Amino acid sequence: MRPSRVLAIEDDEITGNEIVRALQSRGYSVDWVDNGQEGMVRAISGEYDLITLDRMLPRVDGLTILTTVRSIGIRTPVLMLSSLGDVDERVRGLRAGGDDYLTKPFDPEEMSARLEALLRRNQSPAAPTQTTLCVGPIELDLISRKVQRDGQEIELLPTEYRVLEFMMRHAGQTVTRTMLFEAVWGYHFDPGTNLIDVHMGRLRKKIDPSGVKPLIETVRGAGYILA
Amino acid sequence: MKATLVDVPVPTLLPLRRRWHSTTFRLMAVYTVIFSVSVTLLMGFISWAVTGAMEHETDVVMDWQLIYFDSMPHGDLIDAIYGRIEHEHMHTNYYGLFAADGRHLAGDMLMLPPNLPVNRTGVTLDTLAVAGPERAPVVRVMAEQRRDGEKLVLARDLTHVLRVRQRIVNALILGGILCMVTGIAGGLALSMRQMRRLKGIRHATQLIAQGDLGQRLPAGGRDEIDMLVHLVNHMLEEVERLMNEVKGACDGIAHDLRTPLAHMHTLLGHIAERTGELPDQELSTLVQRARIETNALLDRFRAMLRISEIGTLQRRGGFAALQLETLIHEVGELYEPLAESRSIRLMVQTQHVGTIRADRDLLFEALGNLLDNALKFTPSGGLVRIELNATPSGPRVDVIDNGPGIPQADRDAVLQRFYRSERTQHVAGSGLGLSIVSTVMRVHDFTIRLHDAAPGTRATIECWPRILA
Numbered sequence: 001m002r003p004s005r006v007l008a009i010e011d012d013e014i015t016g017n018e019i020v021r022a023l024q025s026r027g028y029s030v031d032w033v034d035n036g037q038e039g040m041v042r043a044i045s046g047e048y049d050l051i052t053l054d055r056m057l058p059r060v061d062g063l064t065i066l067t068t069v070r071s072i073g074i075r076t077p078v079l080m081l082s083s084l085g086d087v088d089e090r091v092r093g094l095r096a097g098g099d100d101y102l103t104k105p106f107d108p109e110e111m112s113a114r115l116e117a118l119l120r121r122n123q124s125p126a127a128p129t130q131t132t133l134c135v136g137p138i139e140l141d142l143i144s145r146k147v148q149r150d151g152q153e154i155e156l157l158p159t160e161y162r163v164l165e166f167m168m169r170h171a172g173q174t175v176t177r178t179m180l181f182e183a184v185w186g187y188h189f190d191p192g193t194n195l196i197d198v199h200m201g202r203l204r205k206k207i208d209p210s211g212v213k214p215l216i217e218t219v220r221g222a223g224y225i226l227a
Numbered sequence: 228m229k230a231t232l233v234d235v236p237v238p239t240l241l242p243l244r245r246r247w248h249s250t251t252f253r254l255m256a257v258y259t260v261i262f263s264v265s266v267t268l269l270m271g272f273i274s275w276a277v278t279g280a281m282e283h284e285t286d287v288v289m290d291w292q293l294i295y296f297d298s299m300p301h302g303d304l305i306d307a308i309y310g311r312i313e314h315e316h317m318h319t320n321y322y323g324l325f326a327a328d329g330r331h332l333a334g335d336m337l338m339l340p341p342n343l344p345v346n347r348t349g350v351t352l353d354t355l356a357v358a359g360p361e362r363a364p365v366v367r368v369m370a371e372q373r374r375d376g377e378k379l380v381l382a383r384d385l386t387h388v389l390r391v392r393q394r395i396v397n398a399l400i401l402g403g404i405l406c407m408v409t410g411i412a413g414g415l416a417l418s419m420r421q422m423r424r425l426k427g428i429r430h431a432t433q434l435i436a437q438g439d440l441g442q443r444l445p446a447g448g449r450d451e452i453d454m455l456v457h458l459v460n461h462m463l464e465e466v467e468r469l470m471n472e473v474k475g476a477c478d479g480i481a482h483d484l485r486t487p488l489a490h491m492h493t494l495l496g497h498i499a500e501r502t503g504e505l506p507d508q509e510l511s512t513l514v515q516r517a518r519i520e521t522n523a524l525l526d527r528f529r530a531m532l533r534i535s536e537i538g539t540l541q542r543r544g545g546f547a548a549l550q551l552e553t554l555i556h557e558v559g560e561l562y563e564p565l566a567e568s569r570s571i572r573l574m575v576q577t578q579h580v581g582t583i584r585a586d587r588d589l590l591f592e593a594l595g596n597l598l599d600n601a602l603k604f605t606p607s608g609g610l611v612r613i614e615l616n617a618t619p620s621g622p623r624v625d626v627i628d629n630g631p632g633i634p635q636a637d638r639d640a641v642l643q644r645f646y647r648s649e650r651t652q653h654v655a656g657s658g659l660g661l662s663i664v665s666t667v668m669r670v671h672d673f674t675i676r677l678h679d680a681a682p683g684t685r686a687t688i689e690c691w692p693r694i695l696a
Contacts, residue, residue: 105489159560195599
């Protein structure tokens with residue numbers, strides 16, 4: 001499989017370098033442009049699997065690029081990066097056609113995880129008729145909301161169920177705490193402390209009996225992964 | 228939080244009380260009373276003056292008549308009286324001649340009015356017994372004793388005088404009522420106009436107090452109020468300008484510092500990677516510590532900018548009808564595992580309350596911060612409660628812990644930016660959690676207070692707007 005091509009439109013040099021570094025280390029091929037004009041030209045070419053787009057750019061504004069790209073029918077997933085963090089800005093970015101929104105300064109792990117999630121989503125859109133999710137020994141029934149491990153039913157609280165469902169839909173990917181918080185609870189602020197960890201701890205206790213290799217693993221400095 | 232609350236007035240009494248509190252209306256009412264009294268006095272005076280003049284005139288006429296009769300010998304008197312009675316056209320005069328013992332001798336006056344002074348002074352009588360078909364008229368009477376002891380009584384019908392007086396009084400009453408009605412209507416209209424103006428001013432003031440400094444008081448008219456409005460608007464412009472300068476400077480600093488800090492954090496990450504390959508363990512630890520410190524700094528900047536953001540949001544756009552019960556259960560659910568992991572019992576109690584208008588995300592964040600704080604400062608084995616109560620004024624949320632509590636002197640301070648109690652220096656956090664809470668409350672115009680829960684702290688959120696006017 002050819003490596004995914006990512007276009008990074010970012011005017012800040014250090015942030016740009018960071019994006020390139022983080023993505024190259026994960027095996028992506030990255031093109032970095034530092035102004036809106038060039039970014040627009042490249043983005044319109046449609047040669048990329050994903051675009052990271054700074055909100056504020058010299059010459060052509062990030063939102064303008066996004067709106068233009070979407071208006072000519074290019075569906076490349078776009079991860080917005082912005083130092084404007086408030087909810088209104090986020091909503092504006094997503095409405096203009098952004099697929100995800102990340103506030104600067106961000107953790108490179110966080111950015112990579114989100115990028116990966118966007119790429120996967122684009123490559124293998126989930127079959128809408130699918131009624132069960134299966135990962136390893138875990139089976140999750142989306143209709144009856146029942147969860148089994150090796151045929152043994154596991155009782156989960158609604159929150160735990162939603163966390164597990166999200167993990168299973170992103171099996172094999174690193175999922176960060178903020179991604180989980182946004183997806184499961186639907187809020188966009190920093191929950192801080194180890195709030196998500198304790199929820200995950202509970203879920204793990206239920207689905208990973210002691211003595212076996214745990215299904216959900218912690219990725220240091222990033223989040224979790226369901227193998 | 229300072230007690231900036233004013234008791235909420237009982238709604239049913241409100242309109243009347245409010246109307247009474249309008250200066251114009253009050254002035255108008257007082258003026259109406261004064262006006263009524265003076266009109267009544269005026270009418271009394273006019274009727275007194277008119278009647279008095281008429282009576283005096285009548286008296287003069289009758290006096291002359293008596294003088295005329297005086298000059299007549301006794302024999303001719305009776306004929307003269309009858310002659311007069313017959314010849315009088317309008318029949319406004321009555322005559323009576325009575326013997327000394329009161330017997331009727333002549334004239335159409337049938338009876339000597341009792342207690343009548345016989346010294347030529349005019350007296351008004353309500354009734355008089357007269358011959359003929361007429362009913363007893365109201366008369367002015369004058370009597371004299373003749374030399375032979377007989378009493379001659381003259382009476383003059385006052386009915387027409389009274390009719391004139393009645394007309395005048397009626398006209399005055401009607402005019403007075405018309406005047407009063409016009410006065411009241413005019414006053415009401417004026418006070419309405421004034422009240423509308425004041426309402427506009429009050430509305431603008433409330434918005435300003437809620438933090439929307441771009442608002443201005445509505446100007447118009449060229450009176451004292453307008454002068455004040457212009458003064459206040461001028462002051463507001465100045466305040467807004469200063470606020471923006473300060474805020475701009477703060478935000479600029481936070482923003483400008485954050486970017487290099489973020490860079491530094493990234494660079495330290497790279498250094499950490501390199502040093503990880505070196506055998507120097509101490510260097511790795513130092514770099515790691517530097518990263519943690521930078522992270523803490525970034526956290527603080529993030530929280531600071533967040534507060535600034537929330538404070539200037541005015542994003543009433545994010546406001547929607549919201550079920551507090553659901554929200555509180557959600558928050559409780561989110562924090563319950565955290566409480567459990569610290570062996571703290573988290574109790575969620577809700578009463579049924581109606582919907583409120585609020586920003587869901589902000590309120591969730593604020594309540595989360597409060598719970599987080601409560602859990603942070605409650606020792607293991609403690610109890611944290613979040614309660615939703617319906618009160619007559621509106622829903623009230625309490626977050627109660629039984630931790631060490633906050634000293635009275637610190638309670639205001641902890642809600643301000645960057646305050647950390649001496650005793651909490653060791654606890655992780657930006658120190659901005661409660662500031663975020665109070666900023667969110669300010670955006671909602673809700674009130675947050677901290678009380679002593681003996682032991683522990685009770686944070687109370689009153690989910691209804693503060694009454695400002």
